[in-house]
Amino acid sequence: MATWKLLLLQDSASPLMEQLSFFHDHTLLILVIITILVGQMMSGLFFNKLTHRFLLEGQLIEIIWTILPAITLIFIALPSLRLIYILDETNNPTISIKTIGHQWYWSYEYSDFKNVEFDSYMIPSQEMNNFNFRLLDVDNRMVIPFMSQIRMIVSAADVIHSWTIPSLGVKVDATPGRLNQASFTSTRSTLLYGQCSEICGANHSFMPIVAESISPSYFIKWISKMIEI
Ligand code: CUA
Numbered sequence: 001m002a003t004w005k006l007l008l009l010q011d012s013a014s015p016l017m018e019q020l021s022f023f024h025d026h027t028l029l030i031l032v033i034i035t036i037l038v039g040q041m042m043s044g045l046f047f048n049k050l051t052h053r054f055l056l057e058g059q060l061i062e063i064i065w066t067i068l069p070a071i072t073l074i075f076i077a078l079p080s081l082r083l084i085y086i087l088d089e090t091n092n093p094t095i096s097i098k099t100i101g102h103q104w105y106w107s108y109e110y111s112d113f114k115n116v117e118f119d120s121y122m123i124p125s126q127e128m129n130n131f132n133f134r135l136l137d138v139d140n141r142m143v144i145p146f147m148s149q150i151r152m153i154v155s156a157a158d159v160i161h162s163w164t165i166p167s168l169g170v171k172v173d174a175t176p177g178r179l180n181q182a183s184f185t186s187t188r189s190t191l192l193y194g195q196c197s198e199i200c201g202a203n204h205s206f207m208p209i210v211a212e213s214i215s216p217s218y219f220i221k222w223i224s225k226m227i228e229i
Contacts, residue, residue: 001133001191002166002193009021012187013168013186014167014168014170016087016170016185017166017167017169023080026076089183093149093151094145094148095110095112095145095151096111096112096150097110097142097151098152099155100154100155100156100174101157101161101196101200102157102161103158104203104206105119105120105121105207106119106142106161106163106207108140108142110226113226113227116227118226120140120142121138121139122206123137123138123139135206136193136208137210138208141212142210142212143211143212143214143219144214145218146188147187147216148216150183150184150185152172152183153179153181154172154173154174154180154181155175156174156176157176158176159200159201160176161173161200161207162174162200163196163209164194164197165194165209165211166194167192168192170182170194171197174198186211186213189214192211192212194210195208195209196208
């Protein structure tokens with residue numbers, strides 16, 4: 001999860017987010033190189049007395065400084081496109097979980113298991129325990145098995161919300177009357193925190209998302225208990 005003074009991305013908890021981090025670093029490096037290059041050129045302009053009264057055009061230099069940025073952009077665009085396509089891939093999911101955005105909470109449905117369903121509300125500050133994170137913990141967490149392909153089906157009941165967990169690399173808009181899909185794999189056992197990221201109304205800031213990533217055998221135990229209730 002994000003902690004104080006975190007400026008870059010959160011640590012990845014899925015292979016997709018790992019790839020996104022690599023792409024972020026790659027693009028940032030290109031950006032730094034361009035900034036230094038242009039900065040040195042601009043400061044160079046201030047510290048010389050060069051003039052050329054008859055210089056009106058320069059075909060060669062204009063060809064060079066048009067083509068070089070175009071090639072640079074290709075080096076960003078191609079990895080970006082590759083990521084867009086692998087992010088959209090659904091590889092034979094082991095379970096499907098449906099989440100619905102409401103004003104202002106999320107509800108979850110495990111349609112593979114006798115339609116287990118529950119609501120997930122933020123824990124208010126007055127009711128927090130010592131181990132709860134303020135504005136970030138919920139009463140009923142979404143439980144997922146790690147190292148298994150999971151399909152999220154995302155929709156909304158009233159206005160547009162957005163189901164977002166940064167460390168998984170998932171951010172899907174929850175739109176009324178529409179089913180959106182995301183697919184991910186959690187690589188370890190952790191708590192994964194996220195927040196709604198579509199400005200959805202007065203309590204937009206108070207509908208966090210918590211996924212509890214546990215071993216598949218514990219997940220079976222949990223879902224069996226949920227079916228009995
Ligand atoms: Cu739901 Cu913002």
